Amino acid sequence: PTGSLLYPDGQDQGDETIPKHDDGTFREISLSIPFTFYGKSYQTVFVNNNGVISFNEPIRPYTPDPLLLMDGRPFVAPYWADVDTILGGDIFYHQTINPALLEDISQDITQNFPKSPFTATWAWWPTTRMAPLLKRLGPWGMKGNTFQAVLTTDSKVFYIIPNYWDIQWTTGAASDEDPEMGLGGTPAHAGFNSGNETNFYNIPGCQTDAIINITTTSNVKVP
Numbered sequence: 408p409t410g411s412l413l414y415p416d417g418q419d420q421g422d423e424t425i426p427k428h429d430d431g432t433f434r435e436i437s438l439s440i441p442f443t444f445y446g447k448s449y450q451t452v453f454v455n456n457n458g459v460i461s462f463n464e465p466i467r468p469y470t471p472d473p474l475l476l477m478d479g480r481p482f483v484a485p486y487w488a489d490v491d492t493i494l495g496g497d498i499f500y501h502q503t504i505n506p507a508l509l510e511d512i513s514q515d516i517t518q519n520f521p522k523s524p525f526t527a528t529w530a531w532w533p534t535t536r537m538a539p540l541l542k543r544l545g546p547w548g549m550k551g552n553t554f555q556a557v558l559t560t561d562s563k564v565f566y567i568i569p570n571y572w573d574i575q576w577t578t579g580a581a582s583d584e585d586p587e588m589g590l591g592g593t594p595a596h597a598g599f600n601s602g603n604e605t606n607f608y609n610i611p612g613c614q615t616d617a618i619i620n621i622t623t624t625s626n627v628k629v630p
């Protein structure tokens with residue numbers, strides 16, 4: 408999005424706040440419009456603390472391992488890494504049919520895919536805001552990651568927009584990170600997965616050190 412990059416989030420924007428967790432999953436969330444993902448329609452989603460939105464069932468592992476999930480667990484991972492919101496930060500979600508917000512989303516999509524004009528009629532997005540690095544307050548203070556994933560549709564075409572505001576760490580302490588910096592080890596995963604080994608998309612750089620630069624290297628303009 409233009410302007411403030413992030414689509415609106417927070418309690419003052421009418422978001423629901425997900426209770427603070429470590430490796431937890433909030434209850435199944437109902438979508439007011441069914442969302443089609445890899446050919447299947449879902450009426451509910453799970454927002455998992457560690458940066459994964461899943462269909463069918465929760466996903467709890469803190470170290471990203473998409474191979475674990477090739478057993479029929481479809482998911483979108485805007486940024487799958489070990490998040491502990493008990494230490495700080497928040498996860499919200501927003502569901503809207505507000506025309507002004509939908510217009511912003513429609514413009515962002517149409518700008519990137521001018522050959523497929525899109526008029527959103529519904530959108531839903533969780534925002535993970537300044538989720539700190541797990542159990543570590545180093546000499547640099549607290550590092551935080553802030554990102555969203557917007558699910559939107561015009562009821563015919565379905566888009567998911569991973570949206571990164573600020574990414575300062577890639578790896579949780581329990582995923583073999585460098586003890587000081589929140590880097591190294593098994594870095595964050597980002598991508599889309601149908602739940603099998605055939606149909607998935609990994610955002611370039613995921614699970615490598617380069618994911619730290621996803622705010623500038625993401626797949627904008629790549630369908």
Ligand SMILES: *[C@@H]1O[C@H](CO)[C@@H](O)[C@H](O)[C@H]1NC(C)=O
Nearest residue numbers: 445446447601602603605606
């Ligand atoms: C993988 O998932 C996709 C989408 O659900 C489906 O179309 C495809 O048949 C599946 N492939 C296998 C090998 O199960």
Ligand SMILES: *[C@@H]1O[C@H](CO)[C@@H](O)[C@H](O)[C@H]1NC(C)=O
Nearest residue numbers: 615616617618619620621623
């Ligand atoms: C991230 O981007 C910066 C600036 O372009 C670059 O110097 C650095 O090597 C990149 N980091 C990784 C791990 O790719």
